[in-house]
Amino acid sequence: MDQIPAVLVDGIFYAAWLFVAAVGMTLIYGVMKIVNLTHGSFYALGAYAAASLTGAWLAKGYPPMLSYAVLLGSAVLVSVIVAPLIERGILRFMYTKDEVVILLITYALFLILEDTIKLIWGVDPYFIAEPYGLLGSFDVGDLSYPTYNLILVGIAIASGVGLTLMLRGTRIGKLLLTVIHDPEVSRAMGINVDRFYLVTFTFGSMLAAIGGAFTAPTVSVVPGLGVEIIVLSFAVVVIGGLGSLPGAALGAVIVGLVRSATIHYAPEVELFVIYFVMALVLAFRPRGLFSLAEPRKI
Amino acid sequence: MAVVLDARDLNKHFGAITAAMNINVAIEQDSVVGLIGTNGAGKTTFINMITGYIKPDTGSIVYQGRDITALSPREITRAGICRSFQIPQLYASLSVFEHMMVGLGVVLRNAGLDGYFSRKRPNVPGHDAPAEEVAERILERFGLASYRDKNAQVLPGGVRKLLDIALTMVAKPTILLLDEPTSGVSAEEKFGIMDMVMSAVKAEGATVLFVEHDMEVVSRFAQRVIAFYDGRIIADAAPEIALTDPEVKRYVVGGALHRLDEQQGAANA
């Protein structure tokens, strides 16, 4: 029982990471009604871009405290370049196809991007551990955690709150809600749905890239980084409900806490319990715990 | 004449909307009944309750002595009540012939005559011939033989309607429910299609209920007319009587005019 604080803290950190990594997927599904597998690619792109740019920054002797901005900047940069290429160049022509077909198309793109990353960055691991250790650590009870982890929590909260405020409070947000509910009618009313799709796809991918970028200092950045993220994001997004922001937050917290608990108490089930929860939700509440998506179920 | 379908005290509400109130209808075997009424009057709700798509709030439906109120559409079809659809429900990628084969296949399967291991083709129950022959026969009767190998997607509207109705015949239904068989069909074709449908159907010996908006079609083909309004039955008689009934004229045949008349009357008073 004395492990509970550790379980909670680990769980929250994991949840924050999951939220940032997965929220882009639910955003893109909610607006564009597509399940996007290139999500994993952007996560990896963010990590690699962050690794090289931040690595170069630190190597040149620039202020290490600004490396966090570089992490963020590299994620933004890489997504702003690549996402529009994908959306305008390929996806745009596919929206009339069946949702499963579009998913397969994003799968094909994911495969292509995986190797593109290998071509650009090679297969050797990248390490940029410095930002991770730079901020020192803090104590919870007799456990010590890197203060760095709080950055991810901060980003999670900022993006969650920011997106919610934007959707509810701003004019753009309201227009986005109409696009979500009915793209055809929105188009007929003169809303530039294509531009909304482009921006949504870019922004959603950017969030994935940011997730990857801020994970980079905590791991060795290697090919295949994006592969696991895809299924984990599915789990988070499905549990919360496809297309729902509060759902993604709830899903992240649930998966985070469950994983943390299993690691501490029952490590043998760690890998499968998350997918078990996902399957349970799909079986009993396919719409997720909050949801906009209508499951096609007979 | 024996009563083959007996709907008793059917009531159905969707929130504040009364879709059916105290509906009592007894359908006799081999009769041809026309159901009329404006949109939202309750005709489709009535059909949907019979075919099991929706369940009445109260009341029961008895078919050949058996209570079918709670059965699913699938079970009701198997029992012998088949329906066609206002918008033809077809299989876009299959040909006309394949449509019939799929339907006949279902009949074979339900009778346990799947034929996985058997070499010869079994006779379809009720038709006494193998599936391919029965298919050709039905297509012939509905004038669809020339469209045999065309995909459903490319068929003209009237032909789609005929195919939709032809599909209902594969299971040799006891009762046939036709939902607006001539809607979406051009004026010249209407009678022709109804003629073809009725002769094909009567040759199989089925009881027919059909929903129609075209009063000429109704008066020509129905032996009995049931008129719906606001979820209730306002007339139930032979066509000559039902169609000239003042309430029917007011609420079904010339409903919109009536409202205008009233406003005029009020303005002039």
Next chain:
Amino acid sequence: MSRDRTLPILGAVLLAVVLAGPLLPQWALFLVTIAIAKGLVALGLMLLLRAGLVSFGQALYYCIGAYTAGSVGKFFHVGDMLMQMLAGAAAAALVAFILGFLLARYRGIFFGLLSLALSMILYGLLAKNEALGSTDGFNVLPSTVLGIRPTEAWVRYVVVAVGCGVALLATALVYRYLKTPLGQLAPAIKDNEIRVEYMGTSVRNAIHVLYVIAAALSGIGGALAATTVGHIDPDMAYWTTSGEFIFITILAGTGSVVAPFLGAAIFGIIHTVAFDLSPNTWQMSLGTVLLLVIVFLPDGLWSLFTRRKAA
């Protein structure tokens, strides 16, 4: 979709393989066996695809088949190929029968995601299971066939020959099935489920049956793969493995029972050639081919051989 010459053609091709087998190099025999194994999985996926369902987790049954074959060898010392394949098929079919009650109620993306989740559950279970080797998996006994153990030089060939025989049998059974009323129901289910219900048959039951058949086929494929690779590990249940099967099925199309094997063969060729040329770009080649097929040949490569019914 059935051309009456497809089965004899497949039979002829497989016979040619068996006859030429002794002359082929070991690596070629290995590739052929893997193509047959994956082709069987894709055959199952094709059956589901005809009904409009895409399973993102077929690797579940492939893995069950493989681990059953391996376990039957490891724990019960049964090295007979045919027994292993039978056991693999049975285990897969049993699991599919149970899971089918749940899955037959879903369509579209949700069917896909649920099947994915189920396969990842197996992955998670196996990866942490010490008795089964965790992420390392374990080796599979060298094969025997009907009590005879082939010598080192002949093992691969025997496996190929048996594989060809099993593939032909399975395909013939599926072909026969597709001519039955239930088999012909799939395209109708895909186009208009409600109409099918109104014809008087249960769509859910039909899909349940399809699901079990597809699982059994995948189980056989997994067992065959286990035998020929000689090693099994949890990656066989990972989502990327399911992705490969989907790729093969899309590539092949639903036009014929032979198409999945063609797709698997082409996949094997692309994989080998692309990997040899440049190990870091083979996934890109795969992705590009998949994209091109989806966009330009949505009915798969097989549609190149047949004329679609014109208007």
